[in-house]
Amino acid sequence: MIQAQGLTKVYGAKTAVDHIDFEVRPGVVTGFLGPNGAGKSTTMRMILGLDHPTAGRVTVNGRRYRDLPAPLREVGALLEAKSVHGGRTAYNHLRCLAKANGISPRRVAETLDLVGLTEVAGKRAGGFSLGMAQRLGIAAALLGDPGVLLFDEPVNGLDPEGIRWIRQLMRSLAAEGRTVFVSSHLMAEMALTAERLLVIGKGRILADTTMSAFIAANASSHVRVRSPDLLALASLLTARGCRTAPAERGCLLVYGVSPAQIGDLAYAARLRLHELSVVQPSLEDAFMRLTADSVEFHAHARDAA
Structure with a gap:
């Protein structure tokens, strides 16, 4: 389990993480979401002792990371896939880590096989693609x-087969009773992977x-309407108090009204409909609303030519 109490990190005049409390529990995949600059990476770095909190504390299984007697046996983490000595082979990279932590060479071979890198175990990591580097980091x-695992953007660079593999891997690890904490910007993938969510914004926990x-509280179903008489239909719906986008x-x-009600209004006004379909609420909708x-930086759509 990961526990944070009053966890705070200040860089000069900027508060990156602002007195947050949370628990990441074993047995489920917990997703960690937030816009760029929200404090996700800083929080993960503090969990691993790479950054020191300005205030508060964060523990893994009741201890600070630096106080764990055998960290690699208790906590596994992927924060930056390319943080590998490029001149070492995949096997030697893992072998060095294993030797420093009293792990047998047999486990190195097992792990390479688990992530699908056995055939390239003798190749230098500096020549790996991003997807291969991700697998080596995993x-x-x-x-x-370990019983606790942290993954920061683990699907970066993976092909569809790799994305499905890491999703199934994380869920299977959680099913074994491990604590699995994963951040990602891919909402559709997170929706398929995580069972719990921790959402951070401007350094504070939002959910x-x-x-x-989370989806039920922050998003709602709506109706997608396609019509050659769209302007007239939009005016009609707005006049009836419907919210449209x-x-x-x-x-x-169209929000807050059923397809049948839209159809009846269109029929009465002699407006043509080519589509009426219910769109179920998504994690992306809920996240964007919350x-x-x-969000620190807002892009603007280009005007249509």
Whole structure:
């Protein structure tokens, strides 16, 4: 288990993490979400003792990371896939880690096989693609067979097969009773992987709940409408108090009203409908709504030509 109490990190005039409390429990995959600059990486670095808190504390299984007698056997982490000596082979990289932590060479071979790198174990890590480097980083995290695992953007550079593999791996590790804490910007993938969510924005915890409860609390289903009479239909719906939002060309999103009610209104006004479909709420919708005020940089769409 990972526990934080009043965890704070200040860099000069900037508060990166602001007195946060949370628990990451064993047996489930906990997703860690937040906009860029929200404090995710800083929090993970403090868990691993790479950054020292300005105030508060964070522990792994009741101890600070630096006080763990055999860290690699208790905590495995992937924070930066390319943080490997490029001149070492994949095998030698893991062998050095194993020797320093009293882990047998047999475990090195097992871990390379687990992540699918056995055939390239003798190749230098400096020549690895990002996807191969990710797999090597995951192998290093798993090397000590730890009960607590942290993964920061673990699917970067992976192909579809690799993404599915790491998703299944994280879920299987949690099913074994391990603590699995993973951050990612890929909302669709996180929705398939995590059972609980910890959401941070501007250094503060915005949500700490289950995936289903988070989506239910921050997003709602809506109706996607496609019509050649879209402007007239939008005016009609707005006049009836419906909330609408533009979608792709020829489409409209309508909130707070059923497809049947939209169809009846359109029929009465002699407006044509080409599509009425219910769009279920998504993690992306819920995340965007909750963190709208926590985004540091806002891009703007280009005007259509």
